[in-house]
Amino acid sequence: MTTVDTTPPASETRSTAASLLRLARKNKLSTFGLVMFVLILLAAVFAPLIAPHDPLAQNIVDRLQDRSAEYPLGTDKFGRDTFSRILYGLRVSLLIGLTSTALAMVLGCALGIIAGYRGGWIDTVIMRCMDMLLAFPTLITGLFIVAVLGANFINIVLAITVTILPKFARVARAPTIALKEREFVEAARALGYSDTRIMSIHIAPNIMGEVVVLASLWAAYAIRIEAYLSFIGLGVAPPTPTLGTMIRDGFNNILDAPYVSIYPGFAVLLVVLSLNLVGDGLRDAIDPKLRD
């Protein structure tokens, strides 16, 4: 009896991974972005150890101070240390941004793969729904969902997930249509493997390259939406510091103490920029057409 090898061609996946690494190393900007992101992530995770002050401790005597040894990035109108608050705010931003991107990635890819693999009416129904979601301006959809359901961690994650999910479905669907005609998928089908198994074990790993690029770019976007939502007043409930709320509160004192809102703004910029640098470099690496 002959055995048929139904694992996806290993050489293919390995070489993609290897060339990705090689190209990422060659692309200094994206490596820089990655280092920056990891540093920010570490700073957020270890915020309780790094933060010089309690982010919630008010000290009215020291209100609206400029930078000093005691307060590295100054204080807000309640005398709270901006640097410590930014570190804690980053935790909220990253937690919400990364959780919702991960959720959107898993659900969106699953929907995209099912649509591409099954085709027919299932494809039409799924993709039509995705098109409808895409028709809403993302920020306004997010606002709407959070406003209707109430502003808390779960609803914010849900809102962001729903707004970026269709992008993943679209990206996962196209390569699935091409992959389902490939020999290793046909072989798996001939062996009687279930569709679920084929989709999750044989197809999903082969589309991960593009999906990961998209994930880093949309994570940047998700973090920005979280900041926008909390800026508008639909963020995680106070007193938990969030970057958006800090910017909004600081904006009221823009004439006396502009840095109160500028520093958290730059914190958002740095996180988003680092993820964009990573995603941009990776995209150039896997799409030779853009690399010129």
Next chain:
Amino acid sequence: MARYIIQRLLSTIPTLFGILTIVFVMIRIAPGDPALAILGDNASQEALNAFRERMGLNDPMIVQYWDFLKGLFSGSLGTSMVTGTPVTESIGEVLPFTLELAFGAIFFGVIIGVPLGIISALWRNGWLDYFFRVVSLLGLSFPAFLTAILLILWLSIEWRIFPVISTPTSGGLWDRIYNLILPALSLGLIMVAYIMRSARSAMLDVLGEDYIRTARAKGAPGRRLIWHHALRNALIPIVTVVGLYFGLLIGNAVLTEIIFNRPGLGKLIVLSLNQRDYTTLQGLMVVSALMIVIVNLLTDICYALVDPRVKLK
């Protein structure tokens, strides 16, 4: 061409229908009783009942849905739960402000982004190209409020060229334009990055085409080659990018309006959020989704007009 437009129009009907349904369902699954949310906990049972009756909240879901659709087809988005004014009226009042902001932003995005993209493409892989690409990546990452705050600090507070609060006062045309410049620039800077990138890649694509090589071989002078042959064709993808990012633009316009304290959809959204005015919110969602659908439709039609190959697909 007419057939393509009709086909494209027909294909938006199911999408529109879906959008309306999503908005309707979202509002209805909202936890809490809208009557209680608006009239407060101290409202009497009669007042609550009267409110529910007036808003049609006592009807079965399917009847409410039918009324909602019927209203839409007669051009009505219902009346505000809080003020009782027709939603179309309150949206119609502020929509022109958001639209002028969006078009102002596109204007700045194009006049800054297209030349930068062309320069990048012409000096491809040179230091200038590299520099602009880094700048565009930085631009893509800038949160809308940070751009706005920095512009206010520099141009309004430091140099005192523009007002901090961009609410048009006298209503004259110049006053309106003057108040528009800073918010539009702030929003336009976000577009610059996107437009610049697409201008660069479109220009690179076109410069590699055979007809450019032919024109060059025929001795067409460099400037004429770029303006006459290359740029005109490179503009097509740029139009698409503007269409594609219109949703992003509207979303960011909301934030820009809030920061600059301008009237517009943004302020209306925040107001109706705070007042829990669900009917106005519903109307705002419908209108913003409609705008995106219309812009996408126009983009596709423009594309088909300039590139006949599109229709064949």
